Amino acid sequence: MKSFKFDWLVLPLIGVAVVLLLWQASCATWAKDLPTPAKTWEISKPYIMEPFAKRGEMDQGILRFTWYSLILVAKGYFLALVIGTPIGFFLGLSKTFTKAFDPIIQVLRPVSPLAWLPLGLVLFMGAGKNASELGALFTIAICSMWPTVLNTAVGVRAIPQDYLNVAKVLKLSRTKTLFKVLIPASLPYMFTGFRLSLGIAWLVIVAAEMLTGRPGVGGFLWQEYNALIYEHIILCIVTIGVVGFILDRLMSLVEKKFKTA
Amino acid sequence: MAYLELNNVSKSFGGASVLKDVNLAVEQGEFVAIVGFSGAGKTTLISMIAGLLKPTSGSLKLNGREITEPGPDRGIVFQNYSLLPWLTVFENILLAAEAVNPNWSPDKLKEHVEKYIAMVNLTPARNKKPSELSGGMRQRVSVARALAMNPQILLLDEPLSALDALTRATLQDEISRIWSEDKKTVVLITNDPDEGIYLADRIIPLTAGPNATLGPSFKVGIPRPRDRKSINHNEHFKQLRRDIVEFMLGSKSERHTAITKKMILPDIEPEDLNIPRTMTAWRKTPIRKREQKEESVEVKP
Numbered sequence: 143m144k145s146f147k148f149d150w151l152v153l154p155l156i157g158v159a160v161v162l163l164l165w166q167a168s169c170a171t172w173a174k175d176l177p178t179p180a181k182t183w184e185i186s187k188p189y190i191m192e193p194f195a196k197r198g199e200m201d202q203g204i205l206r207f208t209w210y211s212l213i214l215v216a217k218g219y220f221l222a223l224v225i226g227t228p229i230g231f232f233l234g235l236s237k238t239f240t241k242a243f244d245p246i247i248q249v250l251r252p253v254s255p256l257a258w259l260p261l262g263l264v265l266f267m268g269a270g271k272n273a274s275e276l277g278a279l280f281t282i283a284i285c286s287m288w289p290t291v292l293n294t295a296v297g298v299r300a301i302p303q304d305y306l307n308v309a310k311v312l313k314l315s316r317t318k319t320l321f322k323v324l325i326p327a328s329l330p331y332m333f334t335g336f337r338l339s340l341g342i343a344w345l346v347i348v349a350a351e352m353l354t355g356r357p358g359v360g361g362f363l364w365q366e367y368n369a370l371i372y373e374h375i376i377l378c379i380v381t382i383g384v385v386g387f388i389l390d391r392l393m394s395l396v397e398k399k400f401k402t403a
Numbered sequence: 404m405a406y407l408e409l410n411n412v413s414k415s416f417g418g419a420s421v422l423k424d425v426n427l428a429v430e431q432g433e434f435v436a437i438v439g440f441s442g443a444g445k446t447t448l449i450s451m452i453a454g455l456l457k458p459t460s461g462s463l464k465l466n467g468r469e470i471t472e473p474g475p476d477r478g479i480v481f482q483n484y485s486l487l488p489w490l491t492v493f494e495n496i497l498l499a500a501e502a503v504n505p506n507w508s509p510d511k512l513k514e515h516v517e518k519y520i521a522m523v524n525l526t527p528a529r530n531k532k533p534s535e536l537s538g539g540m541r542q543r544v545s546v547a548r549a550l551a552m553n554p555q556i557l558l559l560d561e562p563l564s565a566l567d568a569l570t571r572a573t574l575q576d577e578i579s580r581i582w583s584e585d586k587k588t589v590v591l592i593t594n595d596p597d598e599g600i601y602l603a604d605r606i607i608p609l610t611a612g613p614n615a616t617l618g619p620s621f622k623v624g625i626p627r628p629r630d631r632k633s634i635n636h637n638e639h640f641k642q643l644r645r646d647i648v649e650f651m652l653g654s655k656s657e658r659h660t661a662i663t664k665k666m667i668l669p670d671i672e673p674e675d676l677n678i679p680r681t682m683t684a685w686r687k688t689p690i691r692k693r694e695q696k697e698e699s700v701e702v703k704p
């Protein structure tokens with residue numbers, strides 16, 4: 143029990159302390175413009191202590207901004223799953239489909255969100271004031287769907303022949319085979335993809351908000367950079383990191399549940 | 404004409420010929436056991452009868468009709484159970500019952516499934532997932548699933564090979580009882596001549612592969628119900644066992660091959676979990692196999 147506490151509480155705290163010290167030392171030496179930890183805390187305090195306050199469009203509590211970002215991420219992520227999962231299934235089931243589309247997927251996959259976003263804005267230019275949201279959704283969806291696509295495909299290809307034989311011997315209909323055999327058998331892989339996709343969606347949101355100036359953690363970060371309030375940049379970075387970490391933990395809990403099932 | 408008929412069936416995978424000129428005729432209601440060494444092609448043979456594999460040449464007929472695909476007339480119990488791990492015992496069997504009887508009401512289906520769960524004595528485990536069951540219990544679910552389809556013919560691929568001796572004996576008695584109740588045609592694959600003699604009307608040895616084929620059939624003249632204890636002293640039983648074992652060993656001694664093959668092994672020696680992990684026995688580096696590139700294996704009968 144003692145070593146448990148040491149491992150999970152004391153050691154991480156030591157890690158944090160070391161980073162804070164390095165930060166402080168940097169402020170004092172080579173990074174004169176970097177706000178110190180104490181200063182950062184002081185300036186950020188109103189945003190943390192009243193996390194849901196709304197003082198203006200771009201002056202809101204940090205959790206309120208986070209909430210906006212999460213909503214946008216949720217929409218884009220949902221879109222990615224809805225599009226990505228079936229594509230993954232087709233890739234996994236059909237060699238022809240794989241041969242036709244795998245190269246283009248491999249080419250599109252490494253394209254940065256910063257490259258997609260302008261295209262998204264162009265695509266939805268006609269949408270008026272929704273253009274920035276639709277463009278952002280497009281970017282989140284297209285950047286975050288690849289892990290879902292690829293992991294689903296791998297999962298479908300990895301279904302043991304035994305299960306497919308069961309489906310054949312029982313003469314299950316196509317829908318029954320899909321829902322009783324193919325999907326449950328590939329679910330663990332799919333969830334790995336879902337988790338990785340969520341991580342990417344959260345990465346993309348910041349870029350998307352920065353470029354479109356939407357209210358949210360990323361938009362706030364960019365605005366405060368322009369307003370020379372550097373303390374808030376650090377506040378945003380920490381928030382983005384913590385939220386991303388929590389999302390990943392939640393998803394891996396869900397993932398584990400399906401792995402053992 | 405026999406109920407199940409195989410005529411000069413051969414099967415090869417790529418260039419490797421596994422089965423060659425297999426002939427078999429099974430009458431309706433007959434219990435036939437096929438005994439063979441592991442790797443001879445028993446699963447391949449039963450997969451062809453099930454319609455999961457196509458023969459390279461020759462024909463398989465059931466009830467006069469060519470076997471081209473799996474069908475509800477053939478219930479198969481796979482060697483590795485092949486239960487769907489995300490479904491409970493009940494759901495696994497229900498899936499089969501539903502597929503065969505799409506027009507039945509949910510109540511009728513439920514009653515039907517419960518009947519087969521009870522038949523294999525699994526009612527207390529009906530809501531368990533396969534991972535929560537012992538090997539013997541999984542095997543019984545697999546048998547119940549095949550029976551619940553009410554097939555004409557039951558194909559059992561080494562159903563008991565993975566089980567311990569006691570569970571094996573219990574399940575043999577269960578298979579024997581179920582068969583005597585509704586006299587389905589049964590083809591049982593086994594690697595144990597005793598099991599074949601105890602259960603079947605007729606035993607056919609499969610010679611050692613490659614190019615395995617079925618040998619002469621040995622009729623089991625021991626009257627039913629057979630008693631496990633007294634059968635061991637039965638002269639006919641002893642003679643049969645000697646004949647079958649002799650035939651099979653004879654078929655194997657004709658082949659004597661030495662294979663030299665490249666070993667593709669994981670580079671790290673698996674850790675032996677039976678060795679207690681004391682500080683002294685602790686190895687910092689895993690054992691590498693990199694040096695071991697080639698190994699000569701003599702394959703002996």
Ligand SMILES: Nc1ncnc2c1ncn2[C@@H]1O[C@H](COP(=O)(O)OP(=O)(O)O)[C@@H](O)[C@H]1O
Pocket residue numbers: 416421439440441442443444445446447448
């Ligand atoms: N799908 C396959 N592709 C290639 N070779 C196979 C395949 N299935 C079985 N074999 C080969 O056929 C031989 C017989 O296999 P199998 O029928 O499973 O033997 P048994 O059930 O008697 O142990 C083995 O040498 C095996 O390697």
Ligand SMILES: [Mg+2]
Pocket residue numbers: 445446447482560561
């Ligand atoms: Mg086998």
